[in-house]
Amino acid sequence: MRDRVRHDRESILDVALSLLDAYGLPDLTMRRLAAELGVQPSALYWHVESKQALLAGLADRIVAEAAPAADVAGAARALRAALLSHRDGAEVVLSSAALSLGALGAHDALRAAFAREHRPDPELAARVLLPFVLGHASLVQQRIQAAEFGAVPAEPATVAEATAADFDAGVAAILAGLPT
Incomplete structure (x- = not known):
């Protein structure tokens, strides 16, 4: 059985910020973020309500x-x-x-x-x-x-x-x- 990494809002924002830096805002998608985290896109919504909420978290950071x-x-x-x-x-x-x-x-x-x-x-x-x-x-x-x-x-x-x-x-x- 494969070990699963548990993600929280902060770890999601960490990865999202690194994707923003690497690819820019147009290519920062929930799909890309989920793939980078090894989860389904729907799993992200447990921690961030929407893409705009994700961006607000990045803005705060x-x-x-x-x-x-x-x-x-x-x-x-x-x-x-x-x-x-x-x-x-x-x-x-x-x-x-x-x-x-x-x-x-x-x-x-x-x-x-x-x-x-x-x-x-x-x-x-x-x-x-x-x-x-x-x-x-x-x-x-x-x-x-x-x-x-x-x-x-x-x-x-x-x-x-x-x-x-x-x-x-x-x-x-x-x-x-x-x-x-």
């Missing part, structure tokens, strides 16, 4: 990787770094945040950084800055993929670094426009 930061600009940079550290990470977090299914930690981290800086209405400030962070990271990841396919003249490994100054300028512009 990705956001949790953001290093703590003392200030708002640092928190935004740390979040960007976490998003860019996983293939299609920005898209996963963006879609989960848009549906309010996951990635609440991104908003919470920015809100806490605004509160530490004693900014008025940290909640609103976080809601203003977060879409820029997510959108910028998403564009960078699309440029990286375009560079991988040779569609743009850039080395994929340098795209994130080349766009870091633009990101910092955007964060600074948003912060300058918010009440102090």
